[in-house]
Amino acid sequence: MTLITRFTNCRVLRNGKLIRDDLYVRDGKIIDYMQIFYEERRKCDIALDCKGRIIAPGFIDLQINGGFGYDFSHDCEKIESAVREVAQRLLSSGVIGFCPTLVTSDPAVYPEVLKKIRKETGGKHGAAILGLHLEGPFIAMDKRGAHNPSYVRTLENGVCDLTDVYGNDLSSVAIVTLAPELDIRREVIKYLSSRGVRVALGHSTASLRDAEIGASNGASLITHLFNAMPLFHHRDPGVVGLLTSEVSPRPLFYGIIADGVHTHFETLRIAHRINPQNLVLVTDAISAMGLENGKHFIGDMQVVIEGKRATIDGTSTLCGCVSSLDFCVRQFHAASGCSIEEALEAASLHPAQALGLANKGSLDVGSDADFVIVNDDIQIQSTWIAGEMVYSL
Amino acid sequence: MRLLILDDEKDVCHFAAKLVKKRINEYAPTEDRPFVLGLPTGGTPKKMYDRLVEFYQEGQLSFKHVITFNMDEYVGLPIEHPESYHSYMWQNLFKHVDIDPENVNILDGNAPDLQLECANYEAKMQQLGGVKLYIGGIGPDGHVAFNEPGSSLASLTRVKTLNMDTIRANARFFGDDISKVPTQALTVGVRTVMNAEEVLILVSGAHKAMALRMAVEEGINHMCTASAFQMHPNAIFICDDDSTLELRVKTVKYFKDLMKVHAKIAD
Numbered sequence: 001m002t003l004i005t006r007f008t009n010c011r012v013l014r015n016g017k018l019i020r021d022d023l024y025v026r027d028g029k030i031i032d033y034m035q036i037f038y039e040e041r042r043k044c045d046i047a048l049d050c051k052g053r054i055i056a057p058g059f060i061d062l063q064i065n066g067g068f069g070y071d072f073s074h075d076c077e078k079i080e081s082a083v084r085e086v087a088q089r090l091l092s093s094g095v096i097g098f099c100p101t102l103v104t105s106d107p108a109v110y111p112e113v114l115k116k117i118r119k120e121t122g123g124k125h126g127a128a129i130l131g132l133h134l135e136g137p138f139i140a141m142d143k144r145g146a147h148n149p150s151y152v153r154t155l156e157n158g159v160c161d162l163t164d165v166y167g168n169d170l171s172s173v174a175i176v177t178l179a180p181e182l183d184i185r186r187e188v189i190k191y192l193s194s195r196g197v198r199v200a201l202g203h204s205t206a207s208l209r210d211a212e213i214g215a216s217n218g219a220s221l222i223t224h225l226f227n228a229m230p231l232f233h234h235r236d237p238g239v240v241g242l243l244t245s246e247v248s249p250r251p252l253f254y255g256i257i258a259d260g261v262h263t264h265f266e267t268l269r270i271a272h273r274i275n276p277q278n279l280v281l282v283t284d285a286i287s288a289m290g291l292e293n294g295k296h297f298i299g300d301m302q303v304v305i306e307g308k309r310a311t312i313d314g315t316s317t318l319c320g321c322v323s324s325l326d327f328c329v330r331q332f333h334a335a336s337g338c339s340i341e342e343a344l345e346a347a348s349l350h351p352a353q354a355l356g357l358a359n360k361g362s363l364d365v366g367s368d369a370d371f372v373i374v375n376d377d378i379q380i381q382s383t384w385i386a387g388e389m390v391y392s393l
Numbered sequence: 394m395r396l397l398i399l400d401d402e403k404d405v406c407h408f409a410a411k412l413v414k415k416r417i418n419e420y421a422p423t424e425d426r427p428f429v430l431g432l433p434t435g436g437t438p439k440k441m442y443d444r445l446v447e448f449y450q451e452g453q454l455s456f457k458h459v460i461t462f463n464m465d466e467y468v469g470l471p472i473e474h475p476e477s478y479h480s481y482m483w484q485n486l487f488k489h490v491d492i493d494p495e496n497v498n499i500l501d502g503n504a505p506d507l508q509l510e511c512a513n514y515e516a517k518m519q520q521l522g523g524v525k526l527y528i529g530g531i532g533p534d535g536h537v538a539f540n541e542p543g544s545s546l547a548s549l550t551r552v553k554t555l556n557m558d559t560i561r562a563n564a565r566f567f568g569d570d571i572s573k574v575p576t577q578a579l580t581v582g583v584r585t586v587m588n589a590e591e592v593l594i595l596v597s598g599a600h601k602a603m604a605l606r607m608a609v610e611e612g613i614n615h616m617c618t619a620s621a622f623q624m625h626p627n628a629i630f631i632c633d634d635d636s637t638l639e640l641r642v643k644t645v646k647y648f649k650d651l652m653k654v655h656a657k658i659a660d
Contacts, residue, residue: 022488034483038472041494 002027003045004036005387010050010373013057014363016341023055025369028386032365050373053381054340057348057361058096058370059325062175063133063224063255063282065101067289069296072113073103074287080116087126089290091391093324094347094372094380097128097360099174101284104136104147111167118172122370122385130355131174135223137165138178138188139203143228146319147203158185162192173197174355177223179204180214180239193218198355200255201239203228208241215248221354222254224284225271226263243274251275253354255282258332259323261309265335272336280354281328281347286310286320330378340378394622395629396609396648397655398637402597403440405631409528409595410444411659412629414454416526416591422458427496429460429518431527431586433538434481437595438530442485449490456492462518464529464538464586467575468502468552476566477502500550500579511550511579518585527589531596534558535604535617539580542616548582583621592625596632602639605632610644629658 005025011018024033024044036042066072068089070082083100090098100117102109114132122128136144137153138161144152155161155178166173176192177200183189189199201214202223222239226232229239242252256271257263258281263271272279283289288296288303288310295313296303302313310322323331325347333343345361352361359368369387372380383391399405413430422428432438448454463478472479479499487497498517504510518524529537536542539553555563560574567573586592596605607617609630614620622628637645648655 032473034480034488035473037483037487037494038479038497038499043494 004031004033004042005046005048006033006044007048007050007055009052010055011053012055012363013341013344016345018054018341023363023371025387028369028388030363030365030367030369054344054374054376055363055371056344056374057352057363057367058372058383058385059094059329059347060130060351060355060357060361061090061095061098061283061285061325061347062221062280062351062354063101063135064090064098064285065103065320066287067285069287069291071287072100073105073109076105076109076113079113083117083129084126087122087129090127090325091383091385092380093326094374094383095127095325096122096370096372096383096385097130097357099130099133099355101133101135104139104144104151106151107137107165110134110165114167114169114172119174122390124385124388124390128370128385130357132172133175133177133200134166134173135177136203138162138176138182139228140179140181140205142205143179143203143230145203145228155182155184155188158183158187159191162188170195170197175200175221177202179206180219181206181210183214183217186213186217189214189217189219193220196356201242201252204239205230206239207236208238208245211239211242212245212247215242215245215252220250220252221280222252224262224282225254225256226267227257251278253278253280253350255280255284256332257282257284257321258328258335259283259308259321260331260335261318261323262321268332268335269337272332272338272342276338276342276346278350279346280350281325281332282351283323283325283328284321285324286322288320289322289324291322326374326378326380333378340376343378344374394609394625395651395655395658396644397629397631397652398645398649399631399633401633401635402437405595405597405633406438406440407444408631408659409438409441409593410448412593413441413445413526413528414448415659417454417459420525424458427458427460427521429462429521429524431462431464431524431529431581431589432482432486433464433529433595434478435530437597438528439485441528441595445486446489456490456496458496459492460496460521461492461498462514462524462581463499465578465580466500466502468507468577468579470502470575472503500581502575502577502579507552507579511552514579514581515550515585518588524589526591526593527586528593528595529586529619531594531601531604531608531619532559533562533600533604535607535619537583537586537594537619537621539578540583540618542618544583544615544618546583546587546613546615546618546621549585550579550581553578553580583618587621587625590627592622592628594619594622594628594630596630596636598633599635599638601632601636605630605636606639610640
């Protein structure tokens with residue numbers, strides 16, 4: 001007989017609203033306890049008083065390069081332990097699932113990483129691994145950002161170029177970020193989409209036309225909107241123009257780094273107001289996330305952390321996000337003026353939808369019991385995976 | 394028959410809740426000696442349930458040893474449908490209190506043998522020694538539970554085909570789509586309620602005024618099934634001012650005079 005747990009005295013985020021209701025969990029799933037009450041005549045086994053706090057779906061980070069001193073792209077040899085360690089420590093920021101992200105790397109790295117990092121369910125050991133996010137190497141040289149130029153590639157030979165680097169087995173890949181203008185044969189985005197891989201457009205100089213072709217061929221995401229793409233131009237809005245494009249078959253989800261450093265608050269407000277249902281908060285965190293203030297080494301770079309800013313030592317060049325996802329949710333809430341519900345869904349429902357995960361990102365009956373309990377300031381009180389508490393303050 | 398006239402629906406419901414609390418607490422139910430309570434659904438009793446939940450939360454009332462029997466349920470409506478009476482009871486009372494799911498009885502409109510379901514329901518009430526207190530509302534045509542005009546005053550729990558008035562009135566709960574309204578229901582009979590030791594009928598709103606007049610001033614008549622309670626040794630109508638609009642001045646004055654006494658019955 002499996003236990004029924006009742007979370008009571010709480011506000012539950014459902015259908016975009018906080019509702020005063022109880023949440024019931026059994027066998028790691030959210031259940032409709034009314035039916036059990038009437039049909040099985042079962043009482044709840046455990047009742048937990050949530051002290052009036054909010055229960056929201058657990059957070060999902062679609063773009064995270066590392067953290068707590070680990071960098072997935074630099075530490076390829078020990079990537080398994082790096083991912084495992086990060087997965088464990090992400091629980092304290094309310095993350096129940098994430099896509100370990102690999103920036104443009106040596107082609108030799110990919111087959112290894114794709115083999116080693118498989119999708120994995122979450123639990124006490126850590127947040128679920130929802131599949132890799134391969135950010136590159138098929139990106140625009142001009143918009144490569146911090147990616148290593150010697151590994152950047154084109155897609156002249158279409159799918160052949162893709163499989164040359166990634167191999168044929170894409171079962172461990174969730175997202176590929178690429179520049180749509182490189183897909184000149186118009187087959188790569190289609191190929192990835194048909195294999196269940198989400199294509200994100202980014203690190204690109206694409207015209208709106210190229211971006212729209214990418215969307216028509218199956219791309220469903222935009223990688224860190226405004227970053228690594230041309231500035232918004234009124235005569236050719238480029239990838240940004242996809243947000244309101246009427247040619248795109250459906251609105252694209254778009255990632256935003258809301259750490260208060262990478263994107264101006266005013267820009268966040270603009271991004272939010274265009275299409276709030278499709279905004280996805282990502283950290284794009286680097287290995288320095290979760291480390292103390294001071295000097296640290298990332299690969300061979302010396303980095304200085306001061307509060308939420310990480311810069312290359314001796315310069316003012318930002319070198320990635322060091323904020324946790326829960327911090328980004330709070331920042332986003334404060335900056336955009338959106339409701340607490342919208343802020344929470346931008347880190348849970350929307351990324352789950354972007355990945356096509358029907359059982360995550362919501363607290364509907366039948367969903368996985370992966371959730372966070374937060375106070376009204378969106379501070380994580382506890383994190384739960386499959387109905388089990390995996391972190392508490 | 395007693396008739397209590399209070400100011401508004403809230404007062405009606407709070408008074409009813411107080412009386413329910415009093416009856417349960419003075420009975421001091423135990424596992425071997427549970428209190429058997431008959432319950433209604435509908436608009437009027439909602440505030441009564443709210444009040445009962447408050448009493449529970451304040452520690453003044455427990456449903457641990459209370460056995461409930463609801464009045465009715467639609468046939469063929471899944472229990473998780475928001476308009477099912479299972480849903481109503483869950484949302485308004487059961488999920489908030491300490492009632493044992495084993496002690497909850499609501500007619501199963503999806504039972505394979507509906508007649509058997511009704512017979513068992515009736516038998517179960519009797520096995521438990523009958524219902525101590527049955528609470529009901531009344532419809533604008535004076536119906537109690539789904540005992541619409543013309544129902545036998547000697548009826549017991551049974552399958553009832555709903556008349557067009559009821560179906561039309563209920564369409565508002567089913568997206569104004571008359572084809573979605575269930576056409577049959579299971580309901581306790583008039584005699585089932587009459588068999589209870591005490592009956593409490595809640596009436597509120599001007600649209601119930603004709604029904605209240607039929608029930609208390611006219612003769613006993615199956616065209617207003619609530620009039621049957623004139624023959625009940627222990628029936629109380631609790632109504633608000635608005636619902637007395639069609640009563641004679643004399644009737645209202647008579648019962649208002651008695652409020653000095655009646656107001657204390659729930660204390």
